[in-house]
Amino acid sequence: MSQINFLNVSKSYAGKPAVDKLNLEVKSGEFVSLLGPSGCGKTTSLRMLAGFLEPDAGDIQLAGKSVLGLGAEVRPTAMVFQRYTLFPHMNIFHNVAFGLKLRKLEAQKIRDRVGKMLELVGLPGFEKRYPAQLSGGQQQRIALARALVVEPQVLLLDEPLSSLDARLRVNLREEIRAIQRQLGITTVFVTHDQEEALAVSDRIAVMNEGVLQQYAAPDELYARPATLFTAQFIGSMNLIPGRIVGGWLEAGAFRIPAPNLEPQSITLAVRPEDLEFAVTSSLALDNVSATLESVTELGHYRSLRVKTGQSNLTVFAARGLMPENSSDARLWLRRALVYAGDKLLIELIAEPHHKIEVI
Amino acid sequence: MKLTWFLEHPALRRAVMLSFILAFGAFLILPLVTLLLWAFADRWFFPNLVPQVWGFRWWGWILENTDITKAARWSFLIAPTVTLLSAVICLPAAYAFARFEFPFKRFLYVALLASNAFPKLGLYIAIAALFFQFRLIGTFWGVVLVQLINTLVTMTWIPAAGFSSVPRELEEAARDLGASPLRVFFTVTLPIAMPGVIVAMILVFLGSLDEAQATLLIGAPNIITMPVQMYTLVGNYPEPVGAIFSILLTVPSLILLVLARKFLVSGYLAAGFK
Numbered sequence: 092m093s094q095i096n097f098l099n100v101s102k103s104y105a106g107k108p109a110v111d112k113l114n115l116e117v118k119s120g121e122f123v124s125l126l127g128p129s130g131c132g133k134t135t136s137l138r139m140l141a142g143f144l145e146p147d148a149g150d151i152q153l154a155g156k157s158v159l160g161l162g163a164e165v166r167p168t169a170m171v172f173q174r175y176t177l178f179p180h181m182n183i184f185h186n187v188a189f190g191l192k193l194r195k196l197e198a199q200k201i202r203d204r205v206g207k208m209l210e211l212v213g214l215p216g217f218e219k220r221y222p223a224q225l226s227g228g229q230q231q232r233i234a235l236a237r238a239l240v241v242e243p244q245v246l247l248l249d250e251p252l253s254s255l256d257a258r259l260r261v262n263l264r265e266e267i268r269a270i271q272r273q274l275g276i277t278t279v280f281v282t283h284d285q286e287e288a289l290a291v292s293d294r295i296a297v298m299n300e301g302v303l304q305q306y307a308a309p310d311e312l313y314a315r316p317a318t319l320f321t322a323q324f325i326g327s328m329n330l331i332p333g334r335i336v337g338g339w340l341e342a343g344a345f346r347i348p349a350p351n352l353e354p355q356s357i358t359l360a361v362r363p364e365d366l367e368f369a370v371t372s373s374l375a376l377d378n379v380s381a382t383l384e385s386v387t388e389l390g391h392y393r394s395l396r397v398k399t400g401q402s403n404l405t406v407f408a409a410r411g412l413m414p415e416n417s418s419d420a421r422l423w424l425r426r427a428l429v430y431a432g433d434k435l436l437i438e439l440i441a442e443p444h445h446k447i448e449v450i
Numbered sequence: 451m452k453l454t455w456f457l458e459h460p461a462l463r464r465a466v467m468l469s470f471i472l473a474f475g476a477f478l479i480l481p482l483v484t485l486l487l488w489a490f491a492d493r494w495f496f497p498n499l500v501p502q503v504w505g506f507r508w509w510g511w512i513l514e515n516t517d518i519t520k521a522a523r524w525s526f527l528i529a530p531t532v533t534l535l536s537a538v539i540c541l542p543a544a545y546a547f548a549r550f551e552f553p554f555k556r557f558l559y560v561a562l563l564a565s566n567a568f569p570k571l572g573l574y575i576a577i578a579a580l581f582f583q584f585r586l587i588g589t590f591w592g593v594v595l596v597q598l599i600n601t602l603v604t605m606t607w608i609p610a611a612g613f614s615s616v617p618r619e620l621e622e623a624a625r626d627l628g629a630s631p632l633r634v635f636f637t638v639t640l641p642i643a644m645p646g647v648i649v650a651m652i653l654v655f656l657g658s659l660d661e662a663q664a665t666l667l668i669g670a671p672n673i674i675t676m677p678v679q680m681y682t683l684v685g686n687y688p689e690p691v692g693a694i695f696s697i698l699l700t701v702p703s704l705i706l707l708v709l710a711r712k713f714l715v716s717g718y719l720a721a722g723f724k
Contacts, residue, residue, distance in 0.1 A: 143622055163625040170626045175617035178624070180641045189637075190627035234623075241627060 093155075094119040094277040095140065095245060100149035102135055109135045111301040112149070117279060117294075122271055124280045124288035127298035128324070133281045134249060136298075140279065141247050142166045153244065169238035170247040174254055176234035177222035183209070183233055184218035190241035208236040211270060228259045235267065239274065246271065248280040252287065264291050285325050289313065297321045319433045322360045329366070329404045331359040344379040344400035345424055347439065358430040363407040365426040368397055381422035397422060488693035508690040518695070521679040526702075528590070528665075528675060529658040532597045536654050539598070540605035541647065545635070547606065548613035559610075562603045574667045581668055588672040596664040601654045608653070612646025613639060652710055656703050 095117040102110045110132040117123045125133035138144045140151060142163035150157050158166050169190070177186050187205045196204075209215050212232040222230055231251050238246060248267070252260045268291045271278050282288050288295045289309040297304040297312065297320075305317040316322035323330065333342025334356045340349040342359035368381065384396035384403065395406040399422050406422070427439045456462040488494070489509075491501030512518055546552070547559055565573060577596055578587065586592030616639050624634045640647070662677035669678065676699055684692040 141622075141626060143625075163622065164628045164630060168626070170623070172619045172623060175619040176623065178620060178638060178642075189624065189629075193628040193633070237623075237627070 093117065094121070094153065095279065096150075096152040096155075097136065097140075098150040098152065100136070100139065100146045100151060102132075102139060102144060102146050108301045110139070110146070113298075113301075113303055115296055115303065115306060117277060119277055120275045122268065122278045122280065122291060122293045124282055124292040124295045125298060126282055126285060126288040126295050126324075127304075128283060130300070131298040132301040133283075133296075133298050135301075137170075137247055137249055137279060137281045140245070141168050141170050167244040168247055169241055169243035169245075170249060171231065171234045171238050171251040173250040176251075177225075177230055177237075179222050181221075182218065183214075183220050183222070183225075186222065186233060187237045187240055189237060194241065204240055205236075208240040209233075211239070211273075212236045213266070227255050228263055231255065231263065232266075235270070239270070239276070244277065246276050246278040248278065250281055250283070253282070253284070260287070261290075267291070289325070297324060299324070315428065315435060315438060316360075317435050319358060319360070319430045322428065322430065322435075327363055327405060329361045329363065329402075331361070331402050331404075333357055333359050340429065343402040343404075344381075344422075347424075352437070355431055357436065360428040360430060361404070361424060362426070363394065363405040365424070366397070366404060366406040367423040367425060368395055368406045368408060368420065369423070370420050378421040378423045381420050383420060485693050485696055488689050489697050491690055494689075508688070508694055512691060512694050512698075517674070518676075518679060518683075521674050521676045522698075524590075524669075524673055525659055525675040525677075528593055528597065528673075529655050531594050532601060532658040533651050533655045535594065536598055536601040536605045537647070537651060540602060540650075541609055544606045544609035545613050545639070547610040559607075562606055565599050566603060570663055574664045577664075578667045587668060588670065590673060593665050593669040593673050593675075596668045597658050597661055600657060600661065600664070604653050604657070605650050608650040609643060609647045612643035615646075616642045648710055652706055655706065659699065659702060 093116040095115070097113045097115040100110060100113040101108065109130075113132070113136060115123075115136075125136055127133050135144060139146050142158065142161060142165075145159065150159060152158065153167060177183075178189065181189070184202075184205055187208060188201050191201045191204060205218065206215070209217055212235055214229060214232055214236075217225075217229075217233070222233070225233065234251065251267075252263055255263065264287055280288070280292065289312075292309055294306060294308055295312050296306045299320045304321045305312060307317075312321065313325055316325055316328075319330075322328050331342040331345070333340065333345075334354070335341075335349055335352045336354050338348065338350045338352075340347040340352065340357065340359070342357070345359065368383070379399050381397045381399040381404075384398050386396075387394040392410055393408045395408055397404050397406050397420075404422070423441070424439075425441050429436045429439065456466060487501060490504050490506070492505035492507050493503040494501035547555065574596065577599075581587050581592050581596070586595065620638050620642070621634050624638045625631070629637065659675075660677055661675075662681065665673065665675050666678045666681070669675065676695070680692065680695055680699075683695055
């Protein structure tokens with residue numbers, strides 16, 4: 092059953108559309124990320140869901156019922172904010188108990204639930220401390236506890252990790268994901284960090300300039316970005332402008348048979364790990380000659396700058412291989428995506444040791 | 451050679467600093483010392499540096515003077531009334547200035563200063579003419595009303611700065627957890643902005659205790675507060691009377707400042723907002 096539904100939701104600020112006809116449904120128990128650069132409309136969408144903003148057009152439904160016109164205080168959502176999350180004048184107990192007191196629970200019950208929630212977020216016994224005495228990561232855990240303790244139907248996370256340092260960010264996102272799984276709570280997570288989104292989400296909604304670009308599972312999003320924007324935004328991607336003419340796809344040095352495609356200009360998009368660089372004397376149709384420009388060590392792999400024809404391409408190579416420069420260097424294309432305009436046209440996959448074929 | 455060459459020598463720099471501190475200290479302390487000396491002087495003539503005869507003669511006279519005790523009662527009735535009324539009127543305005551956008555906002559914000567832009571006495575005389583029509587001259591509410599005018603700037607500007615320093619996220623978090631807007635204000639916004647509100651209230655309270663011009667024009671002859679009484683005392687009695695009265699006027703300020711110290715110096719709020 093779908094828990095959240097955005098139906099043709101639009102919102103503009105001073106005539107400029109911030110969210111444009113957004114359609115998005117989130118299933119019960121799902122962890123969905125809204126991903127995009129700043130100003131893409133992801134936070135606006137989240138705030139419309141939380142009840143801090145009203146859409147100009149369209150409908151937002153929770154569990155099948157429209158929530159338009161309902162204030163944030165009556166919607167069954169709870170949010171964790173990016174900054175200034177805890178009430179500085181209350182200790183941790185009163186912070187977490189804030190929502191419970193509003194629900195008029197008995198004192199003993201409140202104490203029990205706060206205690207249990209602090210245990211869940213890994214900070215038991217912190218009741219008496221004040222927010223200023225806590226680290227950034229601890230503050231965000233408490234904010235999570237404060238949101239979860241009221242047992243919302245939907246948990247909203249507005250870049251809760253962006254003010255933390257890298258290592259803590261990775262740990263905390265895993266923990267948030269584990270807690271989310273344990274409680275089975277429907278969660279919408281706003282982030283501009285694609286790695287973060289890929290790591291924790293069931294599905295990711297990529298947005299740009301208020302328009303939903305693609306809504307898919309992380310592996311699908313990485314493997315087959317539906318738009319050129321997503322292709323560039325998610326992971327690294329080599330983009331080579333080219334065209335289809337006379338049954339051939341020509342892009343940079345690559346020439347690939349494409350008998351079934353209409354003549355048009357295209358963009359060939361290739362992941363660095365789908366290129367293979369090697370020094371060999373065997374000439375074949377399935378590779379092009381290339382020269383090595385530079386090597387960057389990235390720990391568990393190497394990033395190579397390789398020049399072929401007019402284009403400079405990034406190639407990821409395993410750590411064990413140390414490619415040397417040679418006039419006999421060749422570049423293989425294992426897999427590529429073809430974009431016509433902004434849209435994905437077709438995926439190309441090379442058979443092992445064969446010419447790349449249009450499939 | 452630079453103009454500040456003397457600051458480069460540690461000894462000279464210390465000497466300069468010390469003399470500044472001493473000068474400033476003397477500027478603050480000496481008038482108070484004189485006041486204290488006069489308050490306990492039964493006889494003190496030039497050229498003696500300290501009084502010839504010490505004593506409490508005038509203290510008894512003042513504390514038994516019914517005019518003065520009556521004036522004290524009026525003062526301590528009017529000052530809290532003005533402070534509370536001013537808070538009730540100005541705090542919502544301060545919140546609106548801090549949080550909402552509305553037409554002529556900046557103009558109105560600055561316009562609060564208008565009553566300070568004209569010579570006070572002229573303004574009070576015009577007000578007195580108006581109050582005469584409404585039979586407010588010589589009444590308690592007439593004095594409260596005219597004093598309120600002076601409090602507007604203080605009671606709006608300082609709390610407005612306090613309110614706007616409260617992060618919106620905190621108010622939103624409280625809303626999100628189920629608090630109504632009014633409850634958000636009283637449980638989150640107001641407590642966090644409290645130091646600013648307290649400071650404004652102290653300033654207004656002390657301002658009211660100290661106000662003489664308007665109170666004299668509007669309140670006389672029925673409502674005589676302590677500062678108004680001061681005019682009579684200083685004009686008609688020997689110096690110790692004025693000195694003792696000044697000390698008595700200082701006591702409430704001192705007590706208030708000590709009580710409010712927690713709010714004035716506390717850093718616990720700022721620490722949460724890094």
